[in-house]
Amino acid sequence: xxxxxxxxxxxxxxxxxxxxxxxxxxxxxxxxxxxxxxxxxxxxxxxxxxxxxxxxxxxxxxxxxxxxxxxxxxxxxxxxxxxxxxxxxxxxxxxxxxxxxxxxxxxxxxxxxxxxxxxxxxxxxxxxxxxxxxxxxxxxxxxxxxxxxxxxxxxxxxxxxxxxxxxxxxxxxxxxxxxxxxxxxxxxxxxxxxxxxxxxxxxxxxxxxxxxxxxxxxxxxxxxxxxxxxxxxxxxxxxxxxxxxxxxxxxxxxxxxxxxxxxxxxxxxxxxxxxxxxxxxxxxxxxxxxxxxxxxxxxxxxxxxxxxxxxxxxxxxxxxxxxxxxxxxxxxxxxxxxxxxxxxxxxxxxxxxxxxxxxxxxxxxxxxxxxxxxxxxxxxxxxxxxxxxxxxxxxxxxxxxxxxxxxxxxx
Amino acid sequence: xxxxxxxxxxxxxxxxxxxxxxxxxxxxxxxxxxxxxxxxxxxxxxxxxxxxxxxxxxxxxxxxxxxxxxxxxxxxxxxxxxxxxxxxxxxxxxxxxxxxxxxxxxxxxxxxxxxxxxxxxxxxxxxxxxxxxxxxxxxxxxxxxxxxxxxxxxxxxxxxxxxxxxxxxxxxx
Numbered sequence: 001x002x003x004x005x006x007x008x009x010x011x012x013x014x015x016x017x018x019x020x021x022x023x024x025x026x027x028x029x030x031x032x033x034x035x036x037x038x039x040x041x042x043x044x045x046x047x048x049x050x051x052x053x054x055x056x057x058x059x060x061x062x063x064x065x066x067x068x069x070x071x072x073x074x075x076x077x078x079x080x081x082x083x084x085x086x087x088x089x090x091x092x093x094x095x096x097x098x099x100x101x102x103x104x105x106x107x108x109x110x111x112x113x114x115x116x117x118x119x120x121x122x123x124x125x126x127x128x129x130x131x132x133x134x135x136x137x138x139x140x141x142x143x144x145x146x147x148x149x150x151x152x153x154x155x156x157x158x159x160x161x162x163x164x165x166x167x168x169x170x171x172x173x174x175x176x177x178x179x180x181x182x183x184x185x186x187x188x189x190x191x192x193x194x195x196x197x198x199x200x201x202x203x204x205x206x207x208x209x210x211x212x213x214x215x216x217x218x219x220x221x222x223x224x225x226x227x228x229x230x231x232x233x234x235x236x237x238x239x240x241x242x243x244x245x246x247x248x249x250x251x252x253x254x255x256x257x258x259x260x261x262x263x264x265x266x267x268x269x270x271x272x273x274x275x276x277x278x279x280x281x282x283x284x285x286x287x288x289x290x291x292x293x294x295x296x297x298x299x300x301x302x303x304x305x306x307x308x309x310x311x312x313x314x315x316x317x318x319x320x321x322x323x324x325x326x327x328x329x330x331x332x333x334x335x336x337x338x339x340x341x342x343x344x345x346x347x348x349x350x351x352x353x354x355x356x357x358x359x360x361x362x363x364x365x366x367x368x369x370x371x372x373x374x375x376x377x378x379x380x381x382x383x384x385x386x387x388x389x390x391x392x393x394x395x396x397x398x399x400x401x402x403x404x405x406x407x408x409x410x411x
Numbered sequence: 412x413x414x415x416x417x418x419x420x421x422x423x424x425x426x427x428x429x430x431x432x433x434x435x436x437x438x439x440x441x442x443x444x445x446x447x448x449x450x451x452x453x454x455x456x457x458x459x460x461x462x463x464x465x466x467x468x469x470x471x472x473x474x475x476x477x478x479x480x481x482x483x484x485x486x487x488x489x490x491x492x493x494x495x496x497x498x499x500x501x502x503x504x505x506x507x508x509x510x511x512x513x514x515x516x517x518x519x520x521x522x523x524x525x526x527x528x529x530x531x532x533x534x535x536x537x538x539x540x541x542x543x544x545x546x547x548x549x550x551x552x553x554x555x556x557x558x559x560x561x562x563x564x565x566x567x568x569x570x571x572x573x574x575x576x577x578x579x580x581x582x583x584x
Contacts, residue, residue: 062548067564069533070557074564105438232467235522253497344438345470345490345501356470358488371472373490381525410548 012048012056027055030392034063038141038396041406043380045395052391057384061377061409068411072370076335077103077177078313080370085171087374087408090133091126091351093162096174098348101256102357103177106344109308113300115179116258121192121295122165122174123257123348124288128199129158130351131239131281131288134403138278139210141400142219147206154199161195164188178312179305192296200289207282220275224386224398231272234385235378238353240402243280244272250349262294274394274401281403310337335365352376352403376408414462414496416441422462427453440490442501450487450504451514457491457500458519465491465500468520471527473534477508477560484508485536489516506536515541533558 016027030047033039042063048056068083075083084095097119104111111119132155136148159169165188166174166181175181210216226236228244241248247266251259267283269276305312313332318325331337339361347356353375360369379402387395419441423431430449435442445453457465474486483505492499504513515538516523527538528547535556538544546553555562 062546062550065548067557070564230521233521235468235520248494253494342437343442343501345440345499347469354469356490358470358472358490360474369472369474371470371488373470377525377529378522382521 016048025051032392032395034060039399040137040404041409043404043406043409045383045399047392047395049392052393054387054390054392054395057387059380059383061380063410064406065410068372069370072367074366076333076365077339077367078332078335080367081173081175082171083411084372085173087372087411088130088351088355088376088405089170089407090405091130092170092172093122093126093174094348094350095355096172097123097257098346098350098355098357100175100177101348102344102346102359103311103339104306105346106339106342106359106361107177107308107311109178109306109311111179111257111306112303113258114302115304115306117261117295117299118180118184118304119175119257120259120262121292122162124291124295125158125161125192127288127349127351128285129155130403131285132158134351134401135210135278135281136206138220138274138397138400139216141396142216144210144213144216147209150202150209151206154195154202157191157195157199161188161191164191176305176312178308179303181313182315183304189296192292196289196293196296200286203282203285211279211282217275219393219397220278220401221273222271223274223390223394224401225271225273226382226386227272230385231382234382236353236382237378238350238375239280239284240272240277240353240379242266243269243276245270250347250354254347256346256348261298262291264291274397277401338363338365347373350375352405352408353379372411374408374411376404376406377411380404380409414464414493414498416498419463419498419500422460423453423457426456437501440499440501442503444503444505447487447504447506447513450489450502451516451519454489454491454502454516455519463493464495465493465498467492467494468516468522469499471516471523471530473530473536473558475534475559479505479508481508482506485511485534487513487530487536511536512539513537514539515544517541532556535559 012029028049030049032045032047034042034044044060046058047054072080072083081096081099084099085092087095132151136151139147162172163169165184166172226244228246231241231244237248245268247268249266264287267280269280309328314325314329319329341361341363343360345356345358347354355375356373358371359367362368387398420434430446431443433444457463469490469492471489474488476484485506487504489502490499506513515527525547527541530536531538531544532546532549533556
């Protein structure tokens with residue numbers, strides 16, 4: 001029987017016995033989770049506590065494991081997109097685009113500039129939505145609900161833009177191999193422009209509410225810090241690494257989808273604590289807004305998808321009225337058009353760090369192996385290390401600022 | 412000057428001889444094989460050498476090739492990244508189908524810990540020297556390793572999802 005199945009008081013019994021304090025007080029074991037509002041998903045932390053202070057702990061995951069990699073080995077490539085939606089569901093378009101780009105790299109498909117710019121816009125919108133959720137919920141976890149109420153409606157506005165583009169809001173399944181299913185409607189651009197006008201003052205207000213707030217600063221500064229060297233060894237990327245002072249960003253290191261055409265800074269922190277992670281995400285929202293404005297300003301005319309009939313699903317009205325389109329549609333949906341034998345690793349800068357797709361194909365209708373490099377899975381193993389010696393309430397703030405999404409952790 | 416792939420290949424060949432082999436450029440990543448027993452040594456060199464500087468273990472995962480020769484039925488794939496020169500490499504190790512074992516690299520990179528546990532969980536590959544090698548995403552009581560190819564996704568007894576009814580045969584599946 002695994003020791004994980006033992007009741008925690010038995011697992012830690014030896015340590016508790018050894019560590020009896022002189023005043024007679026004892027260590028205690030606390031289960032934080034699996035289902036607790038502060039864990040942001042279903043995972044458990046078994047903490048060994050000396051009063052309010054955390055001495056040791058262990059994270060247990062796997063409660064919603066859905067076997068994505070196994071399913072991916074048994075599905076044609078278009079049917080893998082819904083799996084990527086459901087990993088980091090706060091920024092699912094980034095996952096979708098990352099998957100399409102991986103396939104395009106394997107197939108050697110060049111995507112038109114317009115489609116690349118549209119992808120950049122939608123990926124930055126997804127990053128903003130992701131950071132809105134993370135930072136506003138960090139406020140909630142430290143006792144400030146107001147900021148959450150201010151900004152959360154703008155996540156809805158972003159979802160309305162998604163809805164206009166692809167018909168879905170949360171699990172978007174957006175795009176196709178080679179570009180988008182259809183060009184964006186004028187209403188999508190109208191909604192986007194409204195967001196760009198209305199959102200910045202609200203985000204500024206949100207920052208004013210928390211960034212110099214004495215209580216919030218006390219709750220987050222020097223809480224859950226991680227030094228740069230250790231963060232790198234733990235495999236940190238994204239805002240959590242940048243908060244420790246390392247300016248590593250895939251969009252700059254290995255630009256994809258025309259990111260090299262845009263000017264933007266990489267915000268970095270210093271100490272890698274919860275406050276720095278909050279500030280880095282705040283600053284990244286401004287950079288994302290700037291990228292979207294630049295992309296809109298120089299959005300090229302032209303096709304919104306590559307001319308690859310073997311892989312690009314034909315538009316629905318053609319499928320209904322044109323025999324050739326129907327045949328192509330059928331062949332693609334049934335996975336009859338194979339991907340050549342190859343292997344590809346493609347990373348994108350997800351909302352939470354480097355999201356990588358390692359695809360191995362054997363020439364058949366399905367992937368031979370598809371491995372997702374999920375940043376949340378990588379971060380969470382450092383959690384125990386980051387909270388040792390801290391107070392229980394610090395663990396809540398630290399977990400919140402790491403932005404661990406259970407859907408991605410347990411893929 | 413950026414680190415050239417030829418420099419990586421020559422340095423590794425000089426340093427390790429036959430322990431490293433089969434260098435190929437696959438898309439944008441230099442890929443090569445390392446003898447299973449030497450992975451820790453080679454990866455440590457790649458991390459610490461002043462020219463190589465592969466400071467980041469991006470990813471690791473297992474592979475299963477049931478149709479390969481017995482000594483190459485399991486594989487480990489490591490992706491490393493040199494941030495200073497912005498170069499990525501892919502390292503592959505192949506293991507015996509009966510007893511897949513490889514050294515753990517948790518001593519070199521802390522990030523390997525859970526990723527190796529995940530690989531053990533799904534493929535049953537044993538990581539020698541791992542501090543806590545136990546299942547991570549699946550139940551502890553499971554006896555099979557579900558990512559191995561012999562375990563089907565769905566119950567083989569089901570007839571309602573038989574591919575033959577949808578026009579597929581083993582040739583086009």
